[in-house]
Amino acid sequence: MTWLHFMILLPFMFALIVPFIYKRLTPRIHTGWFVLFVPFTIFLFLLMYIPKIAKGEVFTSTVNWIPAYNINFTTYLDGLSLVFGLLIAGIGTLVILYSIFYLSKHREALHNFYVYLLLFMGAMLGLVVSDNYFVLYVFWEITSVSSFLLIAYWYERDRSRYGAQKAMLITVFGGLAMLAGLIMLSIMADTTSIRETLANVHLIQNHGLFIPAMILLLLGAFTKSAQFPFSIWLPDAMEAPTPISAYLHSATMVKAGIYLVARLTPIFGGTAEWFWFVVGIGLFTLLYGSFNAVKQTDLKALLAYSTISQLGLIMSLLGIGSAALYKDLGVEEAGLYATAIFAAIFHLVNHSTFKGSLFMVVGIIDHETGTRDLRRLGGLIHLMPVSFTLTVIGGFSMAGLPPFNGFLSKEMFFTAAVNASHMEIFNLPHLGMIIPIIAWVASVFTFIYCMILVFKTFKGKNKAPKLDKAIHEAPIGLLVSPIILGALVILFFFIPNVVSKYLLKPAFASVLPSLAHTVESKKISAFHGFNTELWMTIGVVAVGIILYLLLKKWYKIYRLYPQAITLSNLYNLSLEYMEKLAKSITDFYMTGFLRDYLVYIFGFLIVIIGGSLVLFNGVTFDMSQDSPISFFDIGIVIAMIISSVTVLFSKSRITSIVAVGALGFLVSFFFVLFRAPDLALTQLVVETVTTVLFLLCFYHLPQLKKEISRIRFKAVNAIISIGVGAVVTIVALSANGTHLFDSISSYYEDSYKLAGAKNIVNAILVDFRGIDTMLEILVLTVAGLGVYTLIKVRLVGGDKNEETK
Amino acid sequence: MKKPNDIIIRSVTKVAVVIILTFAINLFVSGHHFPGGGFIGGLTFAAAIILLFLSFDIETVRKNIPVDFKVLAGVGVLIAVLTGVGGMVFGEAFLTQAFGYFDLPVFGKTELATAVIFDIGVALAVIGTAITIIMTIGDDR
Numbered sequence: 001m002t003w004l005h006f007m008i009l010l011p012f013m014f015a016l017i018v019p020f021i022y023k024r025l026t027p028r029i030h031t032g033w034f035v036l037f038v039p040f041t042i043f044l045f046l047l048m049y050i051p052k053i054a055k056g057e058v059f060t061s062t063v064n065w066i067p068a069y070n071i072n073f074t075t076y077l078d079g080l081s082l083v084f085g086l087l088i089a090g091i092g093t094l095v096i097l098y099s100i101f102y103l104s105k106h107r108e109a110l111h112n113f114y115v116y117l118l119l120f121m122g123a124m125l126g127l128v129v130s131d132n133y134f135v136l137y138v139f140w141e142i143t144s145v146s147s148f149l150l151i152a153y154w155y156e157r158d159r160s161r162y163g164a165q166k167a168m169l170i171t172v173f174g175g176l177a178m179l180a181g182l183i184m185l186s187i188m189a190d191t192t193s194i195r196e197t198l199a200n201v202h203l204i205q206n207h208g209l210f211i212p213a214m215i216l217l218l219l220g221a222f223t224k225s226a227q228f229p230f231s232i233w234l235p236d237a238m239e240a241p242t243p244i245s246a247y248l249h250s251a252t253m254v255k256a257g258i259y260l261v262a263r264l265t266p267i268f269g270g271t272a273e274w275f276w277f278v279v280g281i282g283l284f285t286l287l288y289g290s291f292n293a294v295k296q297t298d299l300k301a302l303l304a305y306s307t308i309s310q311l312g313l314i315m316s317l318l319g320i321g322s323a324a325l326y327k328d329l330g331v332e333e334a335g336l337y338a339t340a341i342f343a344a345i346f347h348l349v350n351h352s353t354f355k356g357s358l359f360m361v362v363g364i365i366d367h368e369t370g371t372r373d374l375r376r377l378g379g380l381i382h383l384m385p386v387s388f389t390l391t392v393i394g395g396f397s398m399a400g401l402p403p404f405n406g407f408l409s410k411e412m413f414f415t416a417a418v419n420a421s422h423m424e425i426f427n428l429p430h431l432g433m434i435i436p437i438i439a440w441v442a443s444v445f446t447f448i449y450c451m452i453l454v455f456k457t458f459k460g461k462n463k464a465p466k467l468d469k470a471i472h473e474a475p476i477g478l479l480v481s482p483i484i485l486g487a488l489v490i491l492f493f494f495i496p497n498v499v500s501k502y503l504l505k506p507a508f509a510s511v512l513p514s515l516a517h518t519v520e521s522k523k524i525s526a527f528h529g530f531n532t533e534l535w536m537t538i539g540v541v542a543v544g545i546i547l548y549l550l551l552k553k554w555y556k557i558y559r560l561y562p563q564a565i566t567l568s569n570l571y572n573l574s575l576e577y578m579e580k581l582a583k584s585i586t587d588f589y590m591t592g593f594l595r596d597y598l599v600y601i602f603g604f605l606i607v608i609i610g611g612s613l614v615l616f617n618g619v620t621f622d623m624s625q626d627s628p629i630s631f632f633d634i635g636i637v638i639a640m641i642i643s644s645v646t647v648l649f650s651k652s653r654i655t656s657i658v659a660v661g662a663l664g665f666l667v668s669f670f671f672v673l674f675r676a677p678d679l680a681l682t683q684l685v686v687e688t689v690t691t692v693l694f695l696l697c698f699y700h701l702p703q704l705k706k707e708i709s710r711i712r713f714k715a716v717n718a719i720i721s722i723g724v725g726a727v728v729t730i731v732a733l734s735a736n737g738t739h740l741f742d743s744i745s746s747y748y749e750d751s752y753k754l755a756g757a758k759n760i761v762n763a764i765l766v767d768f769r770g771i772d773t774m775l776e777i778l779v780l781t782v783a784g785l786g787v788y789t790l791i792k793v794r795l796v797g798g799d800k801n802e803e804t805k
Numbered sequence: 806m807k808k809p810n811d812i813i814i815r816s817v818t819k820v821a822v823v824i825i826l827t828f829a830i831n832l833f834v835s836g837h838h839f840p841g842g843g844f845i846g847g848l849t850f851a852a853a854i855i856l857l858f859l860s861f862d863i864e865t866v867r868k869n870i871p872v873d874f875k876v877l878a879g880v881g882v883l884i885a886v887l888t889g890v891g892g893m894v895f896g897e898a899f900l901t902q903a904f905g906y907f908d909l910p911v912f913g914k915t916e917l918a919t920a921v922i923f924d925i926g927v928a929l930a931v932i933g934t935a936i937t938i939i940m941t942i943g944d945d946r
Contacts, residue, residue, distance in 0.1 A: 759837060761840075774900065781934050
């Protein structure tokens with residue numbers, strides 16, 4: 001247990017006391033002020049690691065969790081984890097600060113909000129520092145669950161519930177696929193640790209499970225990072241409160257997939273499959289997202305699609321960079337491609353800053369004007385000058401313009417794309433040119449939607465009279481967080497090499513340790529001379545401006561694509577049909593007819609127990625040890641037969657109950673005959689009580705009627721009952737005839753010495769097998785309470801259920 | 806359920822219940838060395854109360870025995886679990902039972918065993934559950 005473990009668990013522990021803080025201090029103090037200190041502490045704590053990690057140190061420590069299965073909570077803090085950790089804690093702090101002013105302490109269920117947020121924060125931190133596959137998976141799923149809860153924060157809205165369910169289904173589907181992939185990986189590498197897997201890469205790359213594991217892991221990463229075609233959940237996730245969209249759905253959680261791909265690059269990188277999957281899906285997502293963002297009219301939806309597109313960009317960069325691990329490359333060439341990984345990490349950090357601030361500004365606009373609809377907004381420049389400035393910073397950075405950090409990473413992206421087109425591996429000579437072309441086209445669309453975001457909202461005619469509120473600039477509390485992020489956007493442009501030295505290079509070294517030296521002397525500079533990349537940027541700006549001005553002319557193409565065949569619609573339809581199918585299957589066997597259920601149960605009993613008896617040659621009779629049959633035995637058996645036949649032919653329920661009771665008492669006579677007084681006593685009392693119980697139950701039932709039913713129906717009943725009787729009899733006799741083990745009863749004969757009790761049966765019950773008895777009475781009590789609840793609570797709660805329908 | 810209004814069964818019950826209850830306690834106490842124990846004792850005890858239900862009204866019995874049998878069952882389980890924890894306090898495994906022989910003023914040399922406390926838990930749980938079930942089903946009409 002180290003401080004790092006403690007820091008990961010801190011959000012979880014604090015989540016426990018949040019409800020109490022909320023209950024005590026609302027509405028005097030906003031709960032967020034207390035929560036704020038959690039991410040801030042973690043942020044400061046992680047800052048202390050920067051100098052050491054920049055020197056190339058890594059920190060590992062293990063706390064045992066399930067050592068028997070090699071599942072231990074091992075933390076591994078290196079450059080990559082640190083970058084993510086700082087983003088999570090840093091943006092977390094800003095988002096919580098923002099939420100204090102965004103969410104009203106009078107109206108909102110703040111305790112829910114902050115508990116979910118802390119759960120997410122802890123899980124996300126755990127995810128990026130876990131070295132163990134399965135611990136990583138657990139944290140991964142907790143982030144999905146907390147994302148679900150946060151999207152459904154305003155759960156009384158239909159859209160929120162729909163969006164939450166969609167996000168949950170898609171990301172958990174991916175998570176399960178990832179689990180299968182992780183299991184395969186741990187089988188191949190014979191370890192559950194990521195670091196040890198890296199040491200055993202040679203075992204993996206020629207293994208038969210290599211490709212299946214890769215596809216499954218990528219499924220997990222793509223669903224989480226909203227890559228095409230799984231991107232459909234992200235726009236619907238925008239139903240969450242804006243601080244959440246800024247935090248989970250643009251800055252951190254959706255980057256978990258990026259993290260996973262970066263982490264696994266040393267394992268899978270260098271193969272053609274990995275390259276094409278990651279680059280192909282990444283580029284397509286980039287184009288798809290930016291193209292669709294242009295047509296959005298809701299500001300948050302626009303940002304959602306832009307996030308999808310930017311995630312695709314980072315993903316494709318990671319894919320291009322993975323080529324550096326190809327076996328036959330020279331060091332220089334490998335270093336050239338590896339720059340793409342460096343660009344990916346840089347853009348990831350930049351994206352979190354500018355997208356975070358943009359989301360917060362959109363939240364402010366929504367908060368102040370009451371709408372996010374572009375068709376109703378306009379001319380806010382004079383009313384909200386600070387928000388306008390922040391939007392310009394964020395939007396121009398996203399468009400890739402100087403002097404903002406987006407320009408630097410966008411240039412590097414173009415460099416990587418151009419380099420990729422020169423690659424001579426993976427069939428690239430034929431297809432290579434596609435990469436820079438898609439990159440360029442997508443960037444044009446990115447430029448257009450950034451312009452829409454900035455100018456449609458703030459310039460143009462003031463449509464304020466249409467809105468119900470008087471509009472003014474947001475309070476300073478709401479503005480602090482986006483201003484800090486906006487300042488970072490500019491700051492990173494001017495001091496990229498400081499950022500690079502302390503954050504990016506160590507992160508790069510943890511993705512590609514073998515190529516760490518290639519970026520050692522790398523300098524990021526804004527101007528490289530008039531090379532291809534700069535001309536590409538100039539082209540993007542020129543074409544972008546023309547297309548933005550002519551937007552109305554070509555906007556029609558969006559209407560060409562029919563709504564009915566969108567991915568989202570496909571998702572809705574498949575969900576609908578899945579429900580129908582499930583219902584029809586369930587209806588097929590859930591007939592509501594008690595006799596059918598008994599047929600299933602007893603049918604299975606015959607098939608499974610009878611079947612395994614036959615399969616494993618379990619039928620053996622051994623009568624040699626049995627005691628001789630006496631006169632009493634025969635008498636009792638005859639009486640038992642008579643009473644059981646009476647049950648079958650009795651005309652009234654009372655007769656049946658009495659006959660069944662008689663059967664039970666006769667069994668207890670057997671116990672007396674075989675000198676088992678404890679059993680006989682128990683059987684007697686149990687029979688008495690159950691007979692009363694039967695009488696009570698049957699009192700409520702109608703008169704027994706002669707059932708008139710078809711022959712087939714009766715035949716099935718007869719077969720089943722005779723079958724069950726035969727199977728149980730054979731099992732009992734075989735159990736008596738089989739001697740696999742020596743009898744253990746001799747141990748209990750010492751009960752007086754061992755337990756101070758002369759009654760062996762009781763000593764077994766309360767002492768030797770005490771835990772059985774304890775759990776049995778627990779089950780008994782739970783069953784009793786179950787009966788009570790079923791009968792009593794139904795009557796009380798009846799009206800309430802009606803209401804919710 | 807019909808209101809039984811039978812003078813004979815009521816008179817017999819009044820005597821019989823005392824005998825059954827005594828027998829139940831005897832069964833419980835003798836369980837350590839002779840046939841009996843918490844389960845049977847508890848069940849017999851429950852049977853006595855059920856006999857009261859049958860011959861008198863449930864309401865009457867409930868008024869005269871103002872015990873919430875659901876709670877009684879819970880208390881029984883709790884006692885059983887706590888005796889288990891008791892062993893842990895003395896550094897033994899969970900549910901370790903101890904016994905010893907003591908000289909008590911009236912009884913002379915007597916054996917005292919923690920297993921009996923555990924057995925009390927079992928008995929209470931059985932009584933509580935059995936009567937809860939019977940009362941719930943019998944009451945519902």
